[in-house]
Amino acid sequence: MATPQVIIGAQTLHATGYAMGIINDGADAVAVTYFGDGATSQGDVNEAMVFAASYQAPVVFFCQNNHWAISEPVGLQAHVPIARRAPGFGIPSVRVDGNDVLACLAVTREALARARSGGGPTFIEAVTYRMGPHTTADDPTRYRDANELEDWAARDPLARLAALLDSLGLLEADYSDSVKAKADAVAAELREGCLSMAEPVPSDVFRHVYSAPNTELDRQQDHYERYLASFAQAPQEGPR
Known part of the structure; x- marks a missing residue:
């Protein structure tokens, strides 16, 4: 995938x-x-x-x-x-x-x-x-x-499928509820995982672009990182 x-x-x-x-x-x-x-x-x-x-x-x-x-x-x-x-x-x-x-x-x-x-x-x-x-x-x-x-x-496709399985005697009584509970738990886990992720590093956009080193991409990354660093080095203006 x-x-x-x-x-x-x-x-x-x-x-x-x-x-x-x-x-x-x-x-x-x-x-x-x-x-x-x-x-x-x-x-x-x-x-x-x-x-x-x-x-x-x-x-x-x-x-x-x-x-x-x-x-x-x-x-x-x-x-x-x-x-x-x-x-x-x-x-x-x-x-x-x-x-x-x-x-x-x-x-x-x-x-x-x-x-x-x-x-x-x-x-x-x-x-x-x-x-x-x-x-x-x-x-x-x-x-x-x-x-x-x-x-x-x-x-609703889920309701239609559930109705079909039920009509064929293939749907256990508590199966739908257990699937929904599991889905809710997985969704909650994914949300928590996303919210707890660290802030991405901007220069990571240059990673995994090519399978082998690329001179032009390295040059662009170096230029971008120096550009970001320039903000930290800029003098802060005092109150006016």
Whole structure:
């Protein structure tokens, strides 16, 4: 699993490059990259699909279409289903109910099998919905209807899967509660771990960029560290 990518959609380029490396190494592996509907408007995603199709790279593009790119509805970005874009690059695509866990599993398995057999990339559009705000600074009540939220709440993927397992007699009485308790405990542990982390050192941005020493990067790091040190050496102004 690669590290998180801050630039929207850029992880698709990394995944495609990794998949091209899989071909060169002759490895039995597939790269899978996840992104939202908003990312499909980025050039990086389109460039990644060009290279993936050209080299028949074993990569799966999994688009989580949750209908909203912050406050931008998907209808303003795509007047046709997003999955229909992929064939234009020569990539087979499928549109699936993103709130159906088993349907998502089935199409992903099929895409992985195709990639491993030399069939190249696949584009999956999983249609779902973003139930909460985009960030803590976002107020979705300003741009979307509460009725829309209620409609999608009725399609909760976890509740649907639980109902299916229960109907098949495969769900123990206290299983859901135990899973929720475990999830809450893990979330609390992760939050505590993040809050207790030491402040990062600014010059760490120069680490792990290249696998071997790089003169130009070393020069930039030296310049940046001298720049930071200059603030500590600057004389402090007295009261006016």
